[in-house]
Amino acid sequence: SPVQHPLDLFGIDGLLSDEDRGIRDTVRARLDKDVRPHVAQWFEDAQVPVRELARQFGEMGLLGMHLEGYGCAGTSATAYGLACAELEAVDSGIRSLVSVQGSLAMFAIWRFGSEEQKQEWLPRMAAGEAIGCFGLTEPDFGSNPAGMRTRARRDGDDWVLDGSKMWITNGSVADVAIVWARSDDSDGATIRGFVVPTDSAGFSANEIRGKLSLRASVTSELVLDGVRLPADAMLPEARGLSGPLSCLSEARFGIIFGALGAARDCLETTIAYTQGREIFDKPLAAYQITQTKLADMTLELGKGMLLALHLGRLKDAGDLAPDQVSLGKLNSCREAIAIARECRTLLGANGISGEYPVLRHANNLESVLTYEGTSEVHQLVIGQALTGVPAFR
Numbered sequence: 607s608p609v610q611h612p613l614d615l616f617g618i619d620g621l622l623s624d625e626d627r628g629i630r631d632t633v634r635a636r637l638d639k640d641v642r643p644h645v646a647q648w649f650e651d652a653q654v655p656v657r658e659l660a661r662q663f664g665e666m667g668l669l670g671m672h673l674e675g676y677g678c679a680g681t682s683a684t685a686y687g688l689a690c691a692e693l694e695a696v697d698s699g700i701r702s703l704v705s706v707q708g709s710l711a712m713f714a715i716w717r718f719g720s721e722e723q724k725q726e727w728l729p730r731m732a733a734g735e736a737i738g739c740f741g742l743t744e745p746d747f748g749s750n751p752a753g754m755r756t757r758a759r760r761d762g763d764d765w766v767l768d769g770s771k772m773w774i775t776n777g778s779v780a781d782v783a784i785v786w787a788r789s790d791d792s793d794g795a796t797i798r799g800f801v802v803p804t805d806s807a808g809f810s811a812n813e814i815r816g817k818l819s820l821r822a823s824v825t826s827e828l829v830l831d832g833v834r835l836p837a838d839a840m841l842p843e844a845r846g847l848s849g850p851l852s853c854l855s856e857a858r859f860g861i862i863f864g865a866l867g868a869a870r871d872c873l874e875t876t877i878a879y880t881q882g883r884e885i886f887d888k889p890l891a892a893y894q895i896t897q898t899k900l901a902d903m904t905l906e907l908g909k910g911m912l913l914a915l916h917l918g919r920l921k922d923a924g925d926l927a928p929d930q931v932s933l934g935k936l937n938s939c940r941e942a943i944a945i946a947r948e949c950r951t952l953l954g955a956n957g958i959s960g961e962y963p964v965l966r967h968a969n970n971l972e973s974v975l976t977y978e979g980t981s982e983v984h985q986l987v988i989g990q991a992l993t994g995v996p997a998f999r
């Protein structure tokens with residue numbers, strides 16, 4: 607009997623504009639040709655050619671994809687989400703590169719920067735010639751960035767930054783770091799963002815080794831030891847924690863689609879595997895237990911994608927609220943990791959092999975579940991929206 611792909615069963619394609627579908631298909635084809643064949647090796651070696659990939663993705667228009675002007679492609683938010691799903695269907699680390707560059711580093715400059723900062727950095731970042739990172743998390747402050755210890759103090763007209771940042775994607779390959787610090791501004795102490803060229807004296811970055819997740823991504827510690835910056839290094843329009851949080855909201859939007867891309871790749875791999883694998887004289891696909899698992903996973907994948915598309919439409923209409931982003935981030939990450947783990951069971955011993963993408967995706971999704979707000983933090987955000995009571999402390 608005819609076989610349908612999981613998302614085709616939901617008629618998802620019919621919900622997309624021709625343009626969004628075209629972008630998705632082009633991105634998928636390019637990644638399948640140029641990136642997918644190498645990614646398992648990059649993961650195994652924990653070595654990824656970030657600079658080369660950034661140039662390639664810049665040429666494809668994926669960096670700052672839904673931003674307007676300054677060399678950015680200016681697509682719909684939905685198209686950007688669909689591209690994130692394709693990137694993460696290859697590897698969450700590859701999608702992370704694009705998220706951090708476009709939605710965190712570029713978005714911070716695009717939304718909060720001066721015209722000079724935009725002109726200086728955005729066209730080169732959109733082209734993938736300059737790489738950005740985003741330093742918010744510190745060794746002792748992840749879910750609660752308000753506690754950060756990194757300081758920016760005035761010295762004449764200059765700023766001097768001291769502190770450290772931890773778990774920073776692309777930190778040791780970046781040309782520019784967006785660093786969030788507590789400042790002693792004349793109008794009171796508050797969190798401000800700084801555009802820090804990584805060749806500044808006193809700036810250093812150390813790659814974090816030994817990760818068991820997101821191995822095809824560079825993660826680093828940033829050290830700021832008396833980094834002296836001119837007055838105009840500060841992002842003029844960001845004041846307080848709402849600055850970095852609005853950047854995170856942008857990146858989370860990409861994750862809502864992205865994590866489902868990883869789940870889709872697991873499920874497609876697994877459906878094909880169960881059709882080819884004979885157990886007790888018939889294909890694994892022919893067992894009711896297998897079909898129950900496949901049906902339940904397909905249902906969660908499709909429901910997740912429908913929610914993602916709904917949130918994409920809201921974003922395109924300018925109506926997407928941060929609480930709604932939390933709904934999507936929580937759902938996509940939680941269901942994607944559940945799908946990846948269930949798929950792994952169906953592959954048996956092959957499920958633990960790097961020959962198949964499934965455990966790589968499952969391991970990667972552990973990071974995706976944690977960064978950009980853990981599941982628990984998003985549950986608390988949703989809980990507060992429902993009850994009016996903040997339960998964070």
Ligand code: FAD
Nearest residue numbers: 740741742743748749773774775820973977978980982998
């Ligand atoms: P903690 O905050 O210590 O959380 C530990 C546990 O406590 C979690 O289960 C959490 O859900 C729970 N918890 C927290 N608060 C509460 C509460 N109020 N009530 C109940 N439970 C709670 N950061 C950046 O700034 N830039 C980056 O580019 C970046 N890239 C990353 C890449 C990777 C691979 C990883 C793993 C992380 C990255 N991060 C980055 C950091 C990431 O955002 C943080 O790890 C995340 O915010 C969680 O913080 P934490 O690790 O300090 O965990």
